[in-house]
Amino acid sequence: METQLQSPGGDTGRPPGEVTERELQSLAALAHVEVAPAREATVLQILRLLHVDIALLETSGLEAEEPAIVFDARWI
Amino acid sequence: MALRQGRLHELTINEAAARLLRRDLSAEELCRAVLDRIDDVEPKVHAYVTILGEQALEAARRADREIGQGHYRGPLHGIPLALKDVFDTAGIATESGSKVRRGHVPLENAEPVRRLLEAGAIVVGKTVTHEFAFGVTSPPARCAWDLSCVPGGSSGGSGAAVAAGACLVAMGTDTGCSVRNPASINGICGLKPTFGRVSKRGVTPVAWSCDHVGPLAKSVEDCGIVLAAIAGHDPLDTTSADVAVGDYLGGLSKGIEGLRIGVPRNYFFESIKPDVEAVVREAIGLLGRQGGELVEVTIPAVEFSLPVMHVLGAVEAASAHRNTLREQAELYGPALRGTLEAGSLILGTSYLSAQRARAQIKRGLRSAFEGAHLDVLVTPTCPLGPIAYGEEFASIAGEAPLPVIDHYARYASPFNLSGQPALTVPCGFDSEGHPVGLQIAGRPFDEATVLRVGHAYESVTPWHAMRAAL
Numbered sequence: 285m286e287t288q289l290q291s292p293g294g295d296t297g298r299p300p301g302e303v304t305e306r307e308l309q310s311l312a313a314l315a316h317v318e319v320a321p322a323r324e325a326t327v328l329q330i331l332r333l334l335h336v337d338i339a340l341l342e343t344s345g346l347e348a349e350e351p352a353i354v355f356d357a358r359w360i
Numbered sequence: 361m362a363l364r365q366g367r368l369h370e371l372t373i374n375e376a377a378a379r380l381l382r383r384d385l386s387a388e389e390l391c392r393a394v395l396d397r398i399d400d401v402e403p404k405v406h407a408y409v410t411i412l413g414e415q416a417l418e419a420a421r422r423a424d425r426e427i428g429q430g431h432y433r434g435p436l437h438g439i440p441l442a443l444k445d446v447f448d449t450a451g452i453a454t455e456s457g458s459k460v461r462r463g464h465v466p467l468e469n470a471e472p473v474r475r476l477l478e479a480g481a482i483v484v485g486k487t488v489t490h491e492f493a494f495g496v497t498s499p500p501a502r503c504a505w506d507l508s509c510v511p512g513g514s515s516g517g518s519g520a521a522v523a524a525g526a527c528l529v530a531m532g533t534d535t536g537c538s539v540r541n542p543a544s545i546n547g548i549c550g551l552k553p554t555f556g557r558v559s560k561r562g563v564t565p566v567a568w569s570c571d572h573v574g575p576l577a578k579s580v581e582d583c584g585i586v587l588a589a590i591a592g593h594d595p596l597d598t599t600s601a602d603v604a605v606g607d608y609l610g611g612l613s614k615g616i617e618g619l620r621i622g623v624p625r626n627y628f629f630e631s632i633k634p635d636v637e638a639v640v641r642e643a644i645g646l647l648g649r650q651g652g653e654l655v656e657v658t659i660p661a662v663e664f665s666l667p668v669m670h671v672l673g674a675v676e677a678a679s680a681h682r683n684t685l686r687e688q689a690e691l692y693g694p695a696l697r698g699t700l701e702a703g704s705l706i707l708g709t710s711y712l713s714a715q716r717a718r719a720q721i722k723r724g725l726r727s728a729f730e731g732a733h734l735d736v737l738v739t740p741t742c743p744l745g746p747i748a749y750g751e752e753f754a755s756i757a758g759e760a761p762l763p764v765i766d767h768y769a770r771y772a773s774p775f776n777l778s779g780q781p782a783l784t785v786p787c788g789f790d791s792e793g794h795p796v797g798l799q800i801a802g803r804p805f806d807e808a809t810v811l812r813v814g815h816a817y818e819s820v821t822p823w824h825a826m827r828a829a830l
Contacts, residue, residue, distance in 0.1 A: 323701070327702050330702035333670070334703075338706070344664060
């Protein structure tokens with residue numbers, strides 16, 4: 285069993301990726317990234333697209349049983 | 361378009377090496393011919409950020425002296441080569457296409473560069489990269505086949521330079537498509553080796569878990585020659601694999617009789633221009649007529665490659681750029697800056713979701729290979745050719761427009777996620793006269809078979825010998 289934090293927009297009844305300006309600034313403050321008001325629209329657009337991707341992956345049933353943090357290309 | 365005419369700048373590495381060894385051509389002559397060609401075509405293709413005229417000629421004269429004294433180092437000795445401007449070069453500016461790196465002059469060569477110089481290659485210049493190798497349009501470089509179009513990317517300068525005869529071979533990097541896409545767009549060959557096969561030490565990172573280094577060249581054999589020089593474990597690169605280096609040239613001419621060649625039923629022929637699909641299917645049919653056993657396969661989970669790539673690319677790049685983004689954000693181009701800022705705001709759990717999905721994509725590819733006992737899998741390299749310079753979106757067959765990176769990385773990125781080797785070879789032209797590439801992916805660390813299939817195809821087709829009219 286696992287518990288996952290929901291992506292912004294993912295547990296609010298809003299469509300996946302629907303990140304608000306307020307959420308953006310909260311995330312930016314946590315990440316120590318400064319997003320000037322003039323750049324909010326650009327960053328929001330990209331962030332929303334990424335959250336659509338994340339929502340797709342998190343509802344795909346694809347996630348493996350084990351964490352896949354270590355990558356190794358070898359299989360033979 | 362025309363078949364090449366044997367001018368010095370049109371030679372393959374293999375052809376030039378034979379003449380250099382026979383001494384009916386000097387490295388200096390060859391280098392001068394390439395530098396003259398750069399003078400002729402550079403105003404059109406804008407492939408270079410740095411051209412090393414006198415420095416390259418001096419290195420060429422040194423190569424001539426060594427060869428004359430019997431110290432022949434091998435097929436790269438005296439060969440003019442270009443490096444994407446993300447490879448550190450000692451004493452030579454390496455700016456990664458960004459104002460963030462303006463004036464950066466490394467003290468040491470990147471490990472692949474060190475190995476290429478050790479093999480005797482002559483660096484004639486550094487080529488245009490999309491900013492920090494994150495993007496596929498590579499301004500201001502142009503497609504050698506259509507100057508109104510982009511050369512692909514992010515190794516767009518390397519692709520255009522090789523196709524234009526402005527070097528004999530060039531090096532690139534590939535995180536989601538960035539060697540294979542510009543190679544395909546410019547009608548040449550490009551090889552992304554297995555993850556870990558080639559050291560990345562001293563190469564500017566994009567997304568550590570997906571980055572690869574590889575050559576863009578005029579023939580499959582030339583790709584093998586370069587791979588033989590740069591492959592091998594580097595204990596100082598934590599992503600480097602301690603796996604024995606194969607023989608990339610000895611088996612090239614064995615043919616493909618009996619090899620099992622996978623043809624995907626799903627994903628790889630979806631959202632593709634019909635004329636591009638027709639060209640690629642014809643190429644695959646030819647592999648069958650050459651004795652390859654064509655086997656249809658379904659690949660689980662591969663349709664999630666682009667979403668995974670988007671998340672890994674944005675987050676890993678944001679991590680790599682964390683300090684400069686905080687201190688010099690204004691120096692980034694607006695597109696990359698936005699991606700890095702957004703990537704900084706993705707939850708760790710979301711990144712791990714992408715990595716876990718990536719593991720399933722890798723499993724899907726492995727199950728297709730092992731289940732059908734495949735030697736290689738063949739697909740289109742790109743679903744469409746070059747787009748008009750300045751465009752960032754493109755649509756296929758009436759579908760909604762998508763960012764061009766989604767088109768260009770669609771069929772290439774699964775092999776960045778799985779780490780498998782993948783080669784593109786030119787296989788014809790679309791209805792607009794733009795080159796089309798056939799992608800050949802193999803089992804991990806089995807570049808030799810990938811190159812063997814590519815060489816077999818090339819040996820019975822004229823496409824690799826076609827040159828853009830510049």
